[in-house]
Amino acid sequence: MFKRLRSARQETSCYAGISLHHDGARGALLRALPGDGVRIEALAEARGGDTRGEQIAAVLRDLGARRRTPLTVVLDRGDYALLQIEPPELPPEELTEALRWRIRDMVDFPVDEAVIDQFELPPSQRAGSPRLSCVVAAPPQRLDEIAMAANGTESRAIDIPEMALRDLVMHAQDDHPHAWLYLAPRMALIEILTGDRIWLSRQIELTAGLFQGGEPAAQDMDDLLLEVQRSLDYYQSLYATGPVDSLQVLGMSPAVEAAFVLSAAVYLSVPVARFELDRIEGLDGHDEQQQRQSLLAMGAALREMPCAA
Structure with a gap:
């Protein structure tokens, strides 16, 4: 959802995803196989810890992610706001500030420095229906903490559960x-x-x-x-x-x-x-509970994987 913190994509076969939750963090390391296959290389979790940064660092270590492994981190639901609005008719260069003004009374954190992104919903077939967008807003402090914790990886992105779920199931669409x-x-x-x-x-x-x-x-x-x-x-x-x-x-x-x-x-x-996770190989090496708790982390890893497109 949010723009990559480092935009260059490196040639690699492994991709890491970490999902943040109220009780810790879960991670998945996936390998792209020939064709459009995917295999789980590792799953990991970190519970407790003083900061989100420490949890992310612990999961990356346990996954065995290398420096050039692309990483996507999925925010916990309390880390951002997702709002459905009617967007103003403005050129792209003016839209972000207009959205910031539109949502300032709809969130419980200051929006002046918030990171803002948005995606449009498809048009309705019902006559007279307004155009709708979903606006994502997040305080910069949490994003900065995540970026610092992911500093050892080559490619980094921050996403939201809504997009991680879409990326996880897209192949079944x-x-x-x-x-x-x-x-x-x-x-x-x-x-x-x-x-x-x-x-x-x-x-x-x-x-x-x-x-x-x-x-x-x-x-x-x-x-x-x-x-x-x-x-x-x-x-x-x-x-x-x-x-x-x-x-x-x-x-x-x-x-x-x-x-x-x-x-x-x-x-x-x-x-x-x-x-069912029938697309992903290597499930036998992990119990079902661990698999299901790592679903958003898998979706995050699939975001950067070429075969997910």
Whole structure:
């Protein structure tokens, strides 16, 4: 999402991704194989630590990432704001400052020095619908800390979970809209995609009970199903394109994924299935829980990989 901190791309076969979370950081080192194959070389995590920088440094060390390994770091949801707005009709050189002014009362941090980026949503087929964009804003202090921690790598980028999820599942896309639901402690992320185009991206607050072990409480699951259905309905209302073809579920807990798929098969009107990492080789060397907790890190690594395009 945000521009590369160093723009030169080096010829390499390994790519690293790190995703930041409220309880630490997860990392993945992927190797590009001939054709469009991908293999996991290493997964790592760092919990606790005094700073994000220390967590990133620990994950890079445990991954065995080399100096010339391209790295993408995915922000935690508390590190940035994502806002949907109607963008002003301005030339590109004036747009960033106009967006900064537009969102200044919509975030809880000063925007004067914030890093601003944006991506446009596809136009609606409904007559008279406004043009919409998603604006991403982040305080510079957190980005500077990440950049310093990644200083030993050759190519660096900072991204957001919304883009990491898109990059992870892009190979499974076709010309029809599909929904993807990523489940993590405290937050679910639902996106509707066609290829690399994001039609809808929405974060859903989750109750702690969903990830506390055992069978998720019925009320917690019902609340999540209701929010997912509202998101699907909003997509149809906004774009007037009909329903999505399917909903695929992935996340940091295989048990929660399985429970949602079972419940969704009863309550939702779209086909629902669990997303499988069938494109990536080397999964047998890592247990399922570790794989699922590293999904956004894998998506981050795929961002720079030529075969991901």
